[in-house]
Amino acid sequence: MxxxxxxxxxxxxxxxxxxxxxxxxxxxxxxxxxxLLGENGAGKSxxxxxxxxxxxxxxGEIRKNGMVVKINNPNDANDLGIGMVHQHFKLIDIFTxxxxxxxxxxPNKMGFLQKKEAREKVIKLSKQYGxxxxxxxxxEKISVGMQQRVxxxxxxxxxxxxxxxxxxxxxxxxxEIDELMEIMREFAREGKSILFITHKLNEIMxxxxxxxxxxxxxxxxxxxxxxxxxxxxxxxxxxxxVNFKVHKKTKELGxxxxxxxxxxxxxxxxxxxxxxxxxxxxxxxEILCLAGIDGNGxxxxxxxxxxxxxxxxxxxxxxxxxxxxxxxxxxxxxxxxHIPEDRHKYGLVLDYxxxxxxxxxxxxxxxxxxxxxxxxxxxxxYAEKLIKQYDVRSGQGPITPMRSMSxxxxxxAILAREIDKEHELLIAVQPTxxxxxxxxxxxxxxxxxxxxxxxxxxxxxxxxxxxxNLSDRILVMYEGEIVGELDAKTTTVQExxxxxxGAKRSTAKENENAG
Amino acid sequence: MQVNIxxxxxxxxxxxxxxxxxxxxxxxxxxxxxxxxASPANSFLGFxxxxxxxxxxxxxxxxYATPILMTGLAxxxxxxxxxxxxxxxxxxxxxxxxxxxxxxxxxxxDSVHWLVCVLAGMIGGMFWGLxxxxxxxxxxxxEVITSIMFNYIGMYLVDMLIQGNAxxxxxxxxxxxxxxxxxxxPSLGITNSSVNISIFIAITAALxxxxxxxxxxxxxxxxxxxxxxxxxxxxxMNGKRNIILTMAxxxxxxxxxxxxxxxxxxxxxGSSMTYEPVSVIAANGFNGxxxxxxxxxxxIGIIFSALFVSHIQRGxxxxxxxxxxxxxxxxxxxxIIYFSAFAMLMNAMVGNLIKKLFSKNQSEKILPAxxxxxx
Numbered sequence: 001m002x003x004x005x006x007x008x009x010x011x012x013x014x015x016x017x018x019x020x021x022x023x024x025x026x027x028x029x030x031x032x033x034x035x036l037l038g039e040n041g042a043g044k045s046x047x048x049x050x051x052x053x054x055x056x057x058x059x060g061e062i063r064k065n066g067m068v069v070k071i072n073n074p075n076d077a078n079d080l081g082i083g084m085v086h087q088h089f090k091l092i093d094i095f096t097x098x099x100x101x102x103x104x105x106x107p108n109k110m111g112f113l114q115k116k117e118a119r120e121k122v123i124k125l126s127k128q129y130g131x132x133x134x135x136x137x138x139x140e141k142i143s144v145g146m147q148q149r150v151x152x153x154x155x156x157x158x159x160x161x162x163x164x165x166x167x168x169x170x171x172x173x174x175x176e177i178d179e180l181m182e183i184m185r186e187f188a189r190e191g192k193s194i195l196f197i198t199h200k201l202n203e204i205m206x207x208x209x210x211x212x213x214x215x216x217x218x219x220x221x222x223x224x225x226x227x228x229x230x231x232x233x234x235x236x237x238x239x240x241x242v243n244f245k246v247h248k249k250t251k252e253l254g255x256x257x258x259x260x261x262x263x264x265x266x267x268x269x270x271x272x273x274x275x276x277x278x279x280x281x282x283x284x285x286e287i288l289c290l291a292g293i294d295g296n297g298x299x300x301x302x303x304x305x306x307x308x309x310x311x312x313x314x315x316x317x318x319x320x321x322x323x324x325x326x327x328x329x330x331x332x333x334x335x336x337x338h339i340p341e342d343r344h345k346y347g348l349v350l351d352y353x354x355x356x357x358x359x360x361x362x363x364x365x366x367x368x369x370x371x372x373x374x375x376x377x378x379x380x381x382y383a384e385k386l387i388k389q390y391d392v393r394s395g396q397g398p399i400t401p402m403r404s405m406s407x408x409x410x411x412x413a414i415l416a417r418e419i420d421k422e423h424e425l426l427i428a429v430q431p432t433x434x435x436x437x438x439x440x441x442x443x444x445x446x447x448x449x450x451x452x453x454x455x456x457x458x459x460x461x462x463x464x465x466x467x468x469n470l471s472d473r474i475l476v477m478y479e480g481e482i483v484g485e486l487d488a489k490t491t492t493v494q495e496x497x498x499x500x501x502g503a504k505r506s507t508a509k510e511n512e513n514a515g
Numbered sequence: 516m517q518v519n520i521x522x523x524x525x526x527x528x529x530x531x532x533x534x535x536x537x538x539x540x541x542x543x544x545x546x547x548x549x550x551x552x553a554s555p556a557n558s559f560l561g562f563x564x565x566x567x568x569x570x571x572x573x574x575x576x577x578x579y580a581t582p583i584l585m586t587g588l589a590x591x592x593x594x595x596x597x598x599x600x601x602x603x604x605x606x607x608x609x610x611x612x613x614x615x616x617x618x619x620x621x622x623x624x625d626s627v628h629w630l631v632c633v634l635a636g637m638i639g640g641m642f643w644g645l646x647x648x649x650x651x652x653x654x655x656x657x658e659v660i661t662s663i664m665f666n667y668i669g670m671y672l673v674d675m676l677i678q679g680n681a682x683x684x685x686x687x688x689x690x691x692x693x694x695x696x697x698x699x700x701p702s703l704g705i706t707n708s709s710v711n712i713s714i715f716i717a718i719t720a721a722l723x724x725x726x727x728x729x730x731x732x733x734x735x736x737x738x739x740x741x742x743x744x745x746x747x748x749x750x751x752m753n754g755k756r757n758i759i760l761t762m763a764x765x766x767x768x769x770x771x772x773x774x775x776x777x778x779x780x781x782x783x784x785g786s787s788m789t790y791e792p793v794s795v796i797a798a799n800g801f802n803g804x805x806x807x808x809x810x811x812x813x814x815i816g817i818i819f820s821a822l823f824v825s826h827i828q829r830g831x832x833x834x835x836x837x838x839x840x841x842x843x844x845x846x847x848x849x850x851i852i853y854f855s856a857f858a859m860l861m862n863a864m865v866g867n868l869i870k871k872l873f874s875k876n877q878s879e880k881i882l883p884a885x886x887x888x889x890x
Contacts, residue, residue, distance in 0.1 A: 306749075308748060308749065327751065327753075328748065328749065328750075328751035329751030329752075329753075330751075331751075332751050338749070340749060345743070345745045345746070346745050346746055346748075346749040347746065347749070348743075348746060349739050349742045349743045349746045349747070350742070350743065351742040351743070352738075352739065352742065356735070356739075360739070360746070360750045361750055361751070363732055363735055364732055369732050372731045372732050372733060373730050373731055373732075374730060374731060374732055374735060376730075
């Protein structure tokens with residue numbers, strides 16, 4: 001029998017209505033990088049939360065070094081040497097790096113903090129693993145990549161030797177991802193064991209030794225990476241063959257649909273402008289992608305473009321009409337459709353039914369109301385038409401409460417609503433965030449179909465693969481500015497990464513030539 | 516039982532109704548405990564009177580239900596849009612003053628006099644709701660603060676205006692004079708009860724609001740804004756206009772309540788309801804908050820919760836026959852009403868508790884799944 005450091009045997013975890021983990025066994029060897037692969041909702045996070053003591057499993061047991069252990073809360077997990085970097089960092093913004101690292105295990109004498117020895121230990125650890133951070137910097141002032149280092153240091157400071165990384169690469173640039181991979185390999189060489197949760201196959205192929213695949217709460221298998229391929233893994237994960245490439249026909253460019261000139265948007269967080277002098281055109285029949293790492297002004301720019309926030313200067317023209325100061329309704333009527341970044345906050349009224357959400361942009365039109373009274377029959381038949389046409393799946397059809405629908409189908413509902421509305425410009429902000437591969441495939445196809453139908457598509461995305469696959473042209477946004485324009489056919493992920501991290505930028509002259 | 520609960524979970528209206536019933540039950544239990552503490556010997560008989568007494572005075576139950584039904588609508592309707600209208604008292608007092616003014620100062624044909632008084636009351640309340648609405652919409656001033664302050668401004672203003680008007684005010688009796696009979700609302704003719712046609716107007720108003728909320732584009736916008744103001748802005752709804760309109764309608768409801776209260780016919784011939792300008796904020800306004808909470812802000816629910824609250828209040832006055840001081844009775848009523856209302860707020864918690872009690876085979880801990888992670 002092999003020596004496993006952690007064995008999770010026959011774990012079953014139920015939530016009201018669903019079985020998140022159904023008889024799952026996962027065994028982690030000492031010194032290996034073990035990937036946990038699955039689509040959203042496959043049960044990866046639940047399984048890790050059971051290991052980390054956030055949830056208790058109904059059935060099954062956890063063993064460490066062959067001994068059965070009971071993990072009731074994260075402190076128990078910590079005592080067993082299990083540490084976790086969460087997908088959404090658990091840091092206190094207004095504390096320093098050092099304060100965050102020692103949080104919960106503060107060294108003290110009679111209640112007085114002893115920061116000095118803690119500082120020495122942190123500095124030693126960060127030197128040892130090449131995780132350079134300034135211990136006195138405030139979390140809110142450092143980059144997301146740095147914040148992740150702090151999370152990793154937190155685990156090291158607690159002398160954990162079983163490290164769980166929950167989707168750690170989602171917020172990083174390609175270069176930062178490479179660095180993280182190297183750090184993970186270093187940990188493994190030292191004998192630490194790593195559980196690496198992800199749905200990105202390339203990263204698994206690059207770094208992992210073994211991979212456990214989950215689908216819909218069930219265990220699909222446990223394979224050694226050297227014996228498998230990307231295609232095989234994705235088939236295990238999704239249950240069918242997946243097309244990674246989006247097929248696009250070449251398309252003649254039409255007229256300029258959207259033109260923005262010298263847009264500035266002030267920031268709510270700091271005194272500088274969040275968006276500085278952004279200018280570009282989008283033409284009919286193209287997908288223009290605004291790429292960049294999260295937090296470089298994309299959100300503020302889209303808010304200003306769609307009318308949710310005010311611009312401080314600049315001109316926005318849609319189909320030849322100045323809409324800089326127009327209301328949201330006017331923009332919508334002028335031909336702007338908007339798939340918002342945060343579908344729960346902006347895109348949907350979760351307490352409304354599916355049909356009520358499907359008419360959110362057009363309930364006021366004559367076909368849906370008569371002297372202010374809503375024609376419920378018209379709404380119902382319109383909703384049924386969209387549900388059929390866009391294959392929106394739900395428990396009770398048009399009257400399904402939005403809140404009860406899955407993320408993929410919620411997004412499909414938004415997509416159906418925004419595409420079916422008359423539009424010339426479709427603004428899609430992170431349209432596939434948090435969706436499974438099947439839904440991503442579908443949404444990508446629909447976006448390309450819009451382009452082929454001669455509409456202008458402005459895509460704002462953080463996913464490099466999505467950017468590379470879908471766009472005709474790429475603009476990179478860094479610290480509120482457009483720092484480069486790239487042709488999607490000729491550029492590489494590495495080049496894109498350099499622009500995204502601010503390491504490279506086109507000169508103004510180059511920009512002019514490109515534009 | 517388990518089957519019933521499962522079914523209840525499926526129908527939204529029904530589960531809200533069962534939750535309200537449970538809340539009321541909890542409120543009654545606590546009320547009973549207070550009565551037992553106050554006077555153990557009489558608590559059973561007293562509590563029985565409190566519960567059943569209202570049925571013997573059914574006319575009064577409807578009569579006292581009318582103003583709180585209206586203030587309940589004022590709070591509940593605004594709450595549907597996510598606005599917390601604490602100012603129902605001020606709007607109620609304003610409505611009452613406008614109705615009184617027209618009742619005393621305008622000479623109109625008998626047949627329409629009371630109707631004009633009612634309309635005047637509606638306009639008064641609407642005006643007093645409109646102002647916090649405008650502040651909220653145009654200057655983003657929190658409506659809770661402005662409407663609380665407008666309770667005081669309204670109350671002192673009305674007291675001052677009444678005391679300064681010799682036709683309306685009898686200073687020796689520190690109350691308003693008797694209204695002319697033409698300004699009083701037609702009675703329903705139940706002996707020893709002031710119940711009048713205003714209860715029908717109030718129920719009609721609730722039904723109209725129900726239709727507005729559920730069948731019109733305005734109601735659609737209003738609820739969308741209440742559920743998610745970001746999504747309603749995203750959909751291009753005119754938030755400012757809707758806030759002002761909602762507050763004006765809410766104010767109009769409270770104003771009607773004030774008019775109904777003061778224009779009710781007296782059971783003694785030749786007299787009328789009177790108002791005493793003694794610098795007290797109208798309690799009916801605050802009771803409206805409890806009524807709205809208990810009715811889950813739904814106009815139909817508010818009809819029933821207003822009747823319930825009025826019923827308990829009537830029973831309470833009878834319970835004093837068993838030696839309970841009026842103050843104790845007030846405390847008990849307050850405990851019942853507010854406990855019920857707060858229990859409604861904790862709707863979900865109560866629901867979970869029930870689930871736990873009736874499904875022993877499930878796990879001991881019911882942890883909510885993070886919708887983003889697990890959906």
